[in-house]
């Protein structure tokens with residue numbers, strides 16, 4: 143793993159008496175004390191961290207903790223007071239105006255909390271903005287913008303205006319605008335915070351899906367721990383401009399650095415956010431239209447299980463067969479499974495919250511089948527996976 | 542307060558005016574330039590037959606309002622223009638129109654860049670605000686005196702006085718429009734690596750446009766309000782008719798010409814507003 147982005151001793155102080163404030167920081171004074179005695183606001187104080195190539199790095203913290211200041215120093219929308227920012231080992235803080243423009247045009251793109259789409263431009267023109275600025279000619283940039291819009295799942299809105307789209311769609315455009323530029327780093331300041339919970343989750347999924355193919359380096363600000371845990375490869379927690387802890391979601395949950403972090407993770411009741419899709423696992427199954435008892439037996443032996451799910455050729459869920467019954471069929475030299483299929487299997491939809499089915503999961507002997515609205519078998523829920531997920535280990539990261 | 546000597550404000554200004562008047566070549570150049578614009582407009586209006594002028598105005602109004610179809614306005618324009626023609630004010634009307642269009646054009650060309658500068662620089666805005674207040678509150682008559690001193694008698698000093706009096710709204714509204722652009726859109730423009738010019742032309746000006754155009758509309762109305770005053774220094778047109786009527790105590794003639802000014806004002810106002818109407822659908 144190589145560091146794409148390195149931040150060293152980065153400090154931002156707002157206000158007039160900056161030198162005095164810096165002295166006070168060195169003397170170990172808090173943000174409140176510095177504001178009182180120097181009248182200067184500490185935005186970010188001596189921050190050090192690295193973001194690896196291709197990871198989603200989430201910055202968290204309460205309001206005013208310096209998240210936005212931090213991310214805006216990375217593309218120098220806010221000039222750092224001191225410290226260094228290195229991208230691919232190259233120092234950004236020493237760039238002149240023209241070099242800085244080039245970095246902004248080619249290296250990183252930003253996605254904003256309130257979308258920040260230009261109301262006077264159509265969706266395609268908004269998406270192509272970065273390319274237009276670079277002087278890419280119209281056909282080519284619209285082509286690329288169109289591809290980016292397809293990538294985020296927006297079809298047929300090219301010539302609409304932002305006000306004609308819903309919030310979720312607008313933020314897809316915001317994301318497409320960043321993707322169209324094809325820069326390696328995405329800076330996302332609370333990009334999903336303005337969306338309602340369902341849309342937010344969709345966008346998180348969308349981002350994770352995209353990330354699987356695109357491998358961008360993403361700095362993502364969030365004030366929502368669930369979101370951070372869901373999408374973050376690593377999480378950094380800030381308080382009053384200072385970095386309190388950096389680590390994987392696991393580390394943050396299991397070894398909170400101090401009371402502040404602990405407070406943060408207290409709020410997460412993991413059962414509230416987990417859905418059937420989060421905890422389901424891949425089932426072993428046979429195709430009733432094609433496979434007979436021998437194949438079924440073989441699958442069970444291979445996977446060391448005593449029952450097997452049955453689907454038809456359209457992958458529609460049919461039922462479950464049990465090892466002892468299948469054995470019986472083999473003895474009788476039967477070729478069809480039909481006679482022994484049990485159909486009274488509990489089923490649930492993928493977006494059902496775990497809390498709703500928890501009790502039943504622990505009381506039924508057969509695992510739940512997760513099926514979508516066309517009766518396709520998506521997965522099954524076994525007791526162990528639910529417990530694991532609740533205790534903090536999501537089984538199915540990409541669900 | 543008998544002991545405190547009076548400040549010689551008037552003699553300072555006189556001296557300043559005298560000093561400025563020594564740049565005769567410059568003022569002649571400006572006079573010729575503005576005179577050229579005026580002649581150009583007037584030439585076109587004199588060339589246009591009345592019926593064609595009316596068709597252009599009505600057709601233009603129809604096209605600008607093609608979504609909403611303001612039949613009332615179109616009827617008003619036809620009746621109003623026929624009235625002006627019927628009263629024998631047609632050429633006066635085109636002269637007044639020339640004066641208004643020339644001053645608005647100059648106000649636009651000078652005012653918008655100044656407004657942009659104010660919108661981008663806090664310092665310039667702080668300096669300029671009182672100047673604009675001064676320009677707008679100083680009685681418009683006062684501008685006539687130096688205008689005559691530098692530019693003589695006729696349409697040109699009338700235009701100059703109108704520009705000074707009418708330009709502030711254009712400047713102010715441009716400034717306001719630029720400042721009103723939401724901060725996150727500016728950030729977005731910056732974060733994608735826009736240069737200042739790109740940001741100005743692709744983001745700030747397009748978003749300031751409707752505010753800016755409201756300023757232009759106000760400037761136009763203000764310059765129309767200057768036509769009677771301008772006629773005192775020899776500007777021709779409807780204002781001149783009103784001014785003479787005042788001198789002859791001719792209430793009827795004054796009112797007839799005044800009504801023509803009102804008609805022209807309403808038509809100009811509605812047309813500029815229609816131009817300004819946003820093409821972007823509201824959510």
Ligand SMILES: Nc1ncnc2c1ncn2[C@@H]1O[C@H](COP(=O)(O)OP(=O)(O)OP(=O)(O)O)[C@@H](O)[C@H]1O
Pocket residue numbers: 156157183184185203204205206207208209210211212365
């Ligand atoms: N332009 C500015 N001038 C002065 N102080 C500022 C400025 N921008 C931010 N600050 C201060 O810097 C600190 C950090 O602000 P910042 O916006 O980075 O917080 P944040 O973590 O993004 O908060 P939020 O979750 O509310 O977005 C705050 O105390 C804020 O008041």
Ligand SMILES: [Mg+2]
Pocket residue numbers: 209210211
């Ligand atoms: Mg913020």
